[in-house]
Amino acid sequence: MVRLPYVTALTTLFSYGLLFAFGQLRDFFRRILDARKPSNLKGYAPICLGLEDFYTRRLYLRIQDCFGRPIASAPDAWFDVVERYSNDCNKTLHRTTATTKCLNLGSYNYLGFAAADEYCTPRVIESLKKYSASTCSVRVDGGNTKLHTELEELVARFVGKPAAILFGMGYVTNSAIIPALVGKGGLIISDSLNHNSIVNGARGSGATVRVFQHNNPAHLEEVLREQIAGGQPRTHRPWKKIIVIVEGIYSMEGELCKLPGVISVCKKYKAYTYLDEAHSIGAIGKTGRGVCELLGVDPADVDIMMGTFTKSFGSCGGYIAASNEIIQHLKLTCPAHIYATSMSPPAVQQVISAIKVILGEDGTNRGAKKLSQIRENSNFFRLELQKMGFEVLGDNDSPVMPIMLYNPAKIPAFSRECLRQNVAVVTVAFPATPLLLARARICISASHSREDLIKGLEVISKVGDLVGIKYFPVEQEKTTAVDKLKKIQ
Amino acid sequence: MGRRGEPYYVEAAPPVDVNKNTEWFMYPGVWTTYILLLFFVWLLVLSVSGCSPGAAWTVVNLAHFAITYHFFHWKKGTPFAADDQGIYSRLTWWEQIDNGQQLTRNRKFLTVVPVVLYLIASHLTDYKQPMFFLNTIAVFVLVVAKLPNMHKVRIFGINADI
Numbered sequence: 001m002v003r004l005p006y007v008t009a010l011t012t013l014f015s016y017g018l019l020f021a022f023g024q025l026r027d028f029f030r031r032i033l034d035a036r037k038p039s040n041l042k043g044y045a046p047i048c049l050g051l052e053d054f055y056t057r058r059l060y061l062r063i064q065d066c067f068g069r070p071i072a073s074a075p076d077a078w079f080d081v082v083e084r085y086s087n088d089c090n091k092t093l094h095r096t097t098a099t100t101k102c103l104n105l106g107s108y109n110y111l112g113f114a115a116a117d118e119y120c121t122p123r124v125i126e127s128l129k130k131y132s133a134s135t136c137s138v139r140v141d142g143g144n145t146k147l148h149t150e151l152e153e154l155v156a157r158f159v160g161k162p163a164a165i166l167f168g169m170g171y172v173t174n175s176a177i178i179p180a181l182v183g184k185g186g187l188i189i190s191d192s193l194n195h196n197s198i199v200n201g202a203r204g205s206g207a208t209v210r211v212f213q214h215n216n217p218a219h220l221e222e223v224l225r226e227q228i229a230g231g232q233p234r235t236h237r238p239w240k241k242i243i244v245i246v247e248g249i250y251s252m253e254g255e256l257c258k259l260p261g262v263i264s265v266c267k268k269y270k271a272y273t274y275l276d277e278a279h280s281i282g283a284i285g286k287t288g289r290g291v292c293e294l295l296g297v298d299p300a301d302v303d304i305m306m307g308t309f310t311k312s313f314g315s316c317g318g319y320i321a322a323s324n325e326i327i328q329h330l331k332l333t334c335p336a337h338i339y340a341t342s343m344s345p346p347a348v349q350q351v352i353s354a355i356k357v358i359l360g361e362d363g364t365n366r367g368a369k370k371l372s373q374i375r376e377n378s379n380f381f382r383l384e385l386q387k388m389g390f391e392v393l394g395d396n397d398s399p400v401m402p403i404m405l406y407n408p409a410k411i412p413a414f415s416r417e418c419l420r421q422n423v424a425v426v427t428v429a430f431p432a433t434p435l436l437l438a439r440a441r442i443c444i445s446a447s448h449s450r451e452d453l454i455k456g457l458e459v460i461s462k463v464g465d466l467v468g469i470k471y472f473p474v475e476q477e478k479t480t481a482v483d484k485l486k487k488i489q
Numbered sequence: 490m491g492r493r494g495e496p497y498y499v500e501a502a503p504p505v506d507v508n509k510n511t512e513w514f515m516y517p518g519v520w521t522t523y524i525l526l527l528f529f530v531w532l533l534v535l536s537v538s539g540c541s542p543g544a545a546w547t548v549v550n551l552a553h554f555a556i557t558y559h560f561f562h563w564k565k566g567t568p569f570a571a572d573d574q575g576i577y578s579r580l581t582w583w584e585q586i587d588n589g590q591q592l593t594r595n596r597k598f599l600t601v602v603p604v605v606l607y608l609i610a611s612h613l614t615d616y617k618q619p620m621f622f623l624n625t626i627a628v629f630v631l632v633v634a635k636l637p638n639m640h641k642v643r644i645f646g647i648n649a650d651i
Contacts, residue, residue, distance in 0.1 A: 005496035009518030010525070016513075017526070055569035431569060435513035437501065473495070 002393065002437060004406060005471055012406045012436050019408060023058030055430070059408070064090045066415035066427055072099045075107035076115035077447040081424055102419065103456050105442045106426035110283035110399050111370045112447030113314030113354045119362050120314070120353035124346045131345035143342035151348050152319075158355050159281070159307070160289065160299035161321035163328075167336050168343045170278060170308030171197045173318030176336035177306070178245075178274075179205035180329075185240040187227055189220065189271070191257075193250050198276060202245070208233060214253075217261030220244065224269045242271040248280030248291035252433055252441070254394020254401050256280075259295050263302065272303045282312025283399050288358045288371050294397065313354040315347045374399055374446040377453060381444055384457050389470035393439070402428075402439040403460070405469055411438050413467045423459045508577060510567040511586040520598055527553065527606070543613030547620045550610045553603065554627035561599075562634045563648060579650060584640060591637035603631040 060067075065084060072080040080099035086092060107114060127147065137143035148166060156164040167173045178201030182188060186207040190198055193214045202209045210227060213219040224242070231238050244266050246257045259275070266273045277290045285293030290307070292299050299305065304322045309315040320330065331337055358367040378399045385392045391404040405411055408429065415427045429438040444453075464470050499517040513519070527549060535545040566578040577585050587593040607628035614620045633639065643649040 002501045003498045004501060006499050006518060007496060009499060009501070009516065010522050013513075013516075013518055013522040014526070017522070049566075051564065051566055051568055053569070431509050434516075435509070436516050471496070 002391065002404060004391070004404070008406050008471065009436065012408070015408050016435065019059055023054060026058065027054070059430075061091055062089070063412040063415075065093060066412050069419075069424070070095060074115040075104055075109055077104055077109075077112075077445060077449070077452055078102065079104045079107075079424070081419070100419075100422060102422045102424040103452055103459075104424055104445070105456055106424055107445070108279070108311040108443055109314070109445040109447065110279075110312040110374055110443070111288075111314075111354070111358070112445055113312070113350070113357075114445075115447070117314075117353075117357070119357050119364075119366070120350055123353045124350050127349035128346040133346065134344055135342045137341065138337075138339060139342045140338055145342075145345055145348070147345050147348040147352065148342060151352050154352060154355050155307075155319050156321055158289065158359065159305055159321040160292070161305060161323070163324045164319050164321040165327050165330055165334075165337060166343055166348075167318050167320075168340055169316065169336075170310050170318040172336050172340070173306055173308065173320060174198050174276065175201040175204060176334055177304075177320055177330065178202055178243075180334040181205075181274075181304070181326075182207045182241055182243050185232060185237075187239045187242045188245060189223055189227070189242065190245040191215065191247065191250075193253065194245060194247060195251065195276065195278070198245055198247075214250075215255060215258050217258055217265050220262060221265045221269075224265065224271060228269060242269075243274055244271050245274045245276065248275060248277040249284070249398055249400060251279050251400060252402060252428065252439070254398045254441075256284075256291060256295070256395045256398060259291055259297050259302075263297060267301070273301075274304045274306065275302045277305060277307040278318075279311055279400060281307040282354075282358060283374060284397055286371070288312070288367070309347070309351045312358075313351045315350040315354070317343045317347060317351075370446040374444060377446065377448055378444045380450075381442070381453055381457070385460070386472075387475045388457075388461050388464065389472045389474040390460075390464060391469075391471050399444045400441065401444070402441045403464075403469065404471070405438045405440055405467075406436060408438060410467050410469060411440075414440055414463060414469070417463045417466060418459060421459045421463065423456055425460075508567075508585055508588070509569070510577065510582065514586055514595055523602070527602075541613075543610065543615070544620070546606070546610035546613055547624060550603075550606045550624055550627055553606060554631060557603075558631065558634070565648070580641070581648075583635060589640070591640065596635065600632060600635045603628050 065086065069084070070082040072082050078101055081102050083096045083098045083100060084093045085096065086094065109115075113120060131145055131147065135143035135145060139148065152164045152166055155166070156162060167176070174195070174197035178188070178198065182205050184206040186205070188202045188205065188207050188209045189212055190202055190209065191214055192211045210223055212223045224244075227239070227242070230236065244262065246259070246262055248257055248259075249255070250257070257275075263273060275291070280294075281290040282288045284291060287293065290305075291297075292302065292305075304320060304326065306318065306320050308318040310317070320327070322330075353362070356362045357364075358371070360367050375397055378401070379396055382392055382394065382396070382401050385401065385403065393402045393404070394400055405414060405427065411427045411429050415425060418425050425440050425442065427438070427440045433439060442456075448456075501516050530552070531545055531549045534540075534548050535542065538545070538548075540548075561583045562581050565581050580589075583599075587595055607624050610624050611621055614624075
């Protein structure tokens with residue numbers, strides 16, 4: 001639930017209207033000017049209709065330099081961003097050889113494993129020498145190394161489930177597993193703000209998809225009751241199975257899922273639950289076991305737990321952890337397991353080492369230190385931002401904090417001004433977020449030191465003043481006003 | 490707005506509408522922006538051309554007719570490549586809003602606006618021809634296009650299919 005000043009809502013709508021009007025005007029003139037050019041299509045249909053990519057051509061390309069910036073080093077707390085320039089108003093961008101060292105507030109580097117680590121990196125290099133960079137085969141043929149089986153057992157133990165299965169890509173884990181679990185005649189109920197991979201997987205499965213209001217177990221119950229009573233569309237036969245899909249931390253909101261409420265509703269109506277812990281595994285919870293540990297939910301209550309290795313573990317790929325029967329079924333039916341090349345062995349070793357560090361099995365307490373560091377960092381940063389008057393979303397303990405921008409012009413202003421002051425932030429606009437709710441998303445890492453955070457806060461505060469995004473009253477001013485009143489009294 | 494110079498806050502709950510082309514219409518401030526925009530365009534026309542207020546309202550009414558007819562009832566599909574497999578590519582924006590539900594608050598508001606504009610323009614021009622005729626055509630076409638019975642109807646196949 002975001003609160004914005006009414007005037008901001010009006011100006012944001014007006015800005016988008018203006019951008020839309022200008023875009024339509026330019027398209028209109030472009031069509032007139034291009035009417036004379038001979039078409040080289042020769043009877044073929046155009047690849048895309050003019051109206052479909054209107055947003056990309058007229059809005060996104062204008063601020064293209066704020067997205068997709070190439071980096072020239074590992075995404076540690078500080079990294080090198082390649083400078084780019086454009087000669088035609090951002091339609092094409094050219095890289096230069098110059099780089100700037102910037103504070104990294106955008107990478108999902110929650111536990112600091114993205115850069116060289118004293119325990120993980122030597123072991124990864126060893127496994128690279130021993131197993132080489134690619135298995136060049138699928139898991140079922142020759143691509144199942146000792147490391148893969150070791151990691152599957154380790155992940156299952158870490159998460160608290162009997163078995164696990166690995167995939168080479170996090171996005172594919174969702175979009176290939178959901179069709180293998182439920183098909184035509186089944187029902188998928190997913191949270192309205194679920195990630196695109198889940199939406200894609202649900203669409204690709206052929207099952208009926210219904211959406212419930214974000215993080216609202218009461219609405220989930222309403223939707224479940226309505227669907228169970230109604231049955232399949234047209235035939236009204238009972239559903240073959242019902243799966244409810246939620247995420248641990250929603251990456252665009254920074255909010256935690258209301259997992260206990262959702263689990264109790266699902267148990268009542270005998271629906272299966274699928275928890276996507278892409279952003280929460282390894283980053284929250286006392287021992288890093290994710291949202292189940294943080295909210296006190298027994299992992300046995302969640303039927304299927306999914307996660308990725310790209311965020312907290314500094315590697316690539318994803319996993320599914322569930323009961324032995326489900327994992328066995330997936331190993332036999334999921335195309336991402338049977339036809340896709342298996343994970344690269346050094347990447348597998350990186351995850352194994354990272355999990356060992358988190359569990360403390362490497363003989364030190366670095367894991368526990370990292371976990372407490374990221375918790376402290378997130379809470380400190382969020383509190384300071386809120387004190388400065390920014391509108392920051394997300395719950396406490398969550399390392400993802402979006403700062404609301406709203407106006408489309410503030411997106412490039414914030415992004416470019418921060419880069420000029422050597423802080424790299426990620427800004428997100430439509431269509432990843434609703435049209436009016438553009439935001440800058442900060443991801444805090446355990447490798448950020450207190451000085452880094454303070455520098456980040458200073459820069460964001462200065463830029464926030466310039467750009468005008470401090471929508472809430474500054475808390476310090478309130479307390480001094482109260483002090484003044486007390487003095488007068 | 491608000492007391493002692495504090496801004497007036499509104500809450501923006503995320504709507505459950507999955508169609509990104511229309512969900513922006515469910516946020517607070519949309520109706521006010523629409524009305525303010527019409528009012529400011531009227532002021533602009535009045536200040537640039539120096540005609541009578543009634544003639545300015547007629548100009549606003551006709552421009553509003555042209556623009557809203559084109560964008561609400563003529564253009565089909567979505568202006569961005571949504572991966573919804575083109576389920577909206579045959580629907581105009583009017584047919585997409587509120588998920589195709591008829592007679593919602595948004596639809597009633599959007600139907601009333603052309604009528605109010607028509608009344609203001611006709612009253613201030615004293616119902617004289619030819620402005621009365623043009624205004625009447627504008628309101629007739631717009632209101633008929635917004636009736637629930639016209640959902641997905643293409644008269645004489647005009648504007649049917651890509």
